[in-house]
Structure formats: C-alpha cells, structure tokens
Amino acid sequence: MIKSIFKDMTQSNFESGVSESKEGLPAHIAIIMDGNGRWAESKSLKRIQGHQAGVESIREVVTASCDLGIQYLTLYAFSTENWQRPKLEIDVLMHLLSDYLDKELKTLTKNNVRFQVIGRIHTLPKEIQKKIAFNVKETENNTGLTLTLALSYSSRCEIVDAMKDLALKVKDGILSPEDINEEVIQQHLYTKDMPDPDFLIRTSGEMRVSNFLLWQLSYTEIFVTDVFWPDFRKQNFLNAIQSFQKRERRFGRTNFSN
Numbered sequence: 114m115i116k117s118i119f120k121d122m123t124q125s126n127f128e129s130g131v132s133e134s135k136e137g138l139p140a141h142i143a144i145i146m147d148g149n150g151r152w153a154e155s156k157s158l159k160r161i162q163g164h165q166a167g168v169e170s171i172r173e174v175v176t177a178s179c180d181l182g183i184q185y186l187t188l189y190a191f192s193t194e195n196w197q198r199p200k201l202e203i204d205v206l207m208h209l210l211s212d213y214l215d216k217e218l219k220t221l222t223k224n225n226v227r228f229q230v231i232g233r234i235h236t237l238p239k240e241i242q243k244k245i246a247f248n249v250k251e252t253e254n255n256t257g258l259t260l261t262l263a264l265s266y267s268s269r270c271e272i273v274d275a276m277k278d279l280a281l282k283v284k285d286g287i288l289s290p291e292d293i294n295e296e297v298i299q300q301h302l303y304t305k306d307m308p309d310p311d312f313l314i315r316t317s318g319e320m321r322v323s324n325f326l327l328w329q330l331s332y333t334e335i336f337v338t339d340v341f342w343p344d345f346r347k348q349n350f351l352n353a354i355q356s357f358q359k360r361e362r363r364f365g366r367t368n369f370s371n
C-alpha cells in the first residue's frame with residue numbers, strides 16, 4: 114500500500130530520494146506554520162491574505178501526510194501569545210478556522226483522518242468550540258492520520274496545567290510524589306496519547322520554537338526552511354521528509370545501533 118503510493122508520487126512530482134519504506138518515515142511530524150504575514154508583505158498584500166493562502170498549504174500537507182501514511186501531524190495554528198495581535202487579525206484567523214472546520218470535515222472523513230486539538234480550547238469563541246467538538250466526535254473512530262491542531266496553545270501553559278493536575282492528585286492522596294517520573298508527567302500533558310514528534314518543520318526561517326511542545330521536542334529532529342508557509346506545498350514537504358531520512362538520530366548515544 115505504502116509502496117504503491119510512493120510509486121505514484123515518483124511518477125508525478127515526487128523527485129525520488131525518499132526511501133520506499135515506512136520505517137524511514139517520521140511517525141509524528143509537527144509544524145510551526147510561520148510566515149503568512151511576510152508572504153503577504155512580499156506581494157504587497159494584506160496579512161489577512163497571507164493567512165488565507167496558508168490554509169491551502171495546510172490542505173496540501175494534510176493530504177500528502179495521508180498519502181504517505183504518516184501517523185501523526187501536529188500543526189501550530191494559534192499560540193496563546195497570538196491573542197496579543199490586533200483584534201482584526203484575530204477575528205480573521207478565527208473566521209478562517211471556523212471555515213476550515215466546516216469545509217474540511219468531508220475531506221478528513223474521506224481520508225480516514227482523526228481530528229483533534231490541543232491547547233486552552235475553552236478560551237476560543239464558543240461557536241468554534243462547538244465545531245471543534247463536532248469534528249472531533251465525527252472523526253474519533255477514524256484509523257488513519259491523527260491531525261492535531263494546536264490552538265490557543267502554549268507549551269508553558271500545558272506544563273502548568275499538567276503540574277496543577279499532579280499537585281491535586283498528590284493533595285488528594287491519589288499519587289505519591291515518589292511516583293512522579295517522566296512517564297507520569299507525559300501522561301498529564303495535552304499530548305498524552307501521542308508519541309513525541311520525530312520531526313519539527315518551521316517555515317520562514319526563524320530559529321526558535323516559540324513556546325511549542327517544549328517537553329515533547331527533546332529529541333526531535335528540526336528542519337527550518339526560509340520558505341514562507343503559504344508557499345510551503347507538497348513538494349517542499351516531501352523534500353523536508355527526505356532531509357529527515359538522511360539524519361542520524363543518536364538520542365545521546367555514540368551511535369544509535371550501539
């Protein structure tokens with residue numbers, strides 16, 4: 114199945130080099146989708162138009178992930194800090210999100226995608242919360258790609274929320290402090306049901322993680338491209354994965370096979 118998909122891609126615009134084995138693929142890809150504003154600026158357009166164009170990149174990357182058989186794709190769509198942007202820009206982003214949730218469900222279902230979100234979802238507009246809940250429910254039994262949108266997300270907030278949960282459990286005598294270890298902490302993060310990302314892509318050149326998955330990125334391979342998010346399409350995504358496949362992940366050892 115995977116093999117034949119790769120064959121199709123080789124015939125179309127997939128310029129080979131990516132190994133035809135599922136083992137070489139990252140199970141979990143996380144993306145900081147950055148540069149919508151600069152993309153618009155470079156074309157003398159409004160920032161809003163950059164965000165609109167960015168939605169198409171999301172569609173391409175989600176579809177390509179499904180075709181490749183990627184298991185988890187986590188997209189940083191709106192950070193806690195992004196609430197400090199001008200109201201008009203926030204309104205547009207919320208409108209685009211609402212539209213995406215309405216329009217995309219059909220395609221997600223067709224592609225067997227399980228849709229979920231991480232972040233302080235209760236801080237989003239009520240109407241969006243309802244649409245999210247609907248899409249999550251509708252796709253919960255799908256077995257293909259798990260697509261996670263990070264919305265009103267901040268990794269430090271996530272860690273604070275986890276620490277509060279743990280503190281309450283200790284207070285209530287459900288958990289003893291000696292039993293707190295990395296696994297217990299991981300189980301209290303928003304991402305508790307996901308493996309850590311193998312691969313982080315950041316578009317538009319910034320060399321920072323901007324409060325994204327700080328715990329989970331401990332041993333993630335990082336790929337930064339100067340390409341602005343609205344220009345980051347299927348071929349850019351495939352090229353990035355190709356670069357991942359050339360990495361040697363050592364996890365602190367001298368050589369992973371040792």
Ligand code: IPE
Nearest residue numbers: 146147148149150151190191
């Ligand atoms: C990413 O693009 C979208 C969000 C953060 C919501 P930006 O809007 O940050 O674009 P730049 O970084 O200003 O170019």
Ligand code: IPE
Nearest residue numbers: 145146147189190191192323
């Ligand atoms: C990171 O981009 C957040 C998202 C992509 C949603 P930002 O544009 O908000 O990050 P900074 O401000 O450049 O660090």
Ligand code: MG
Nearest residue numbers: 147148149150
């Ligand atoms: Mg930005």
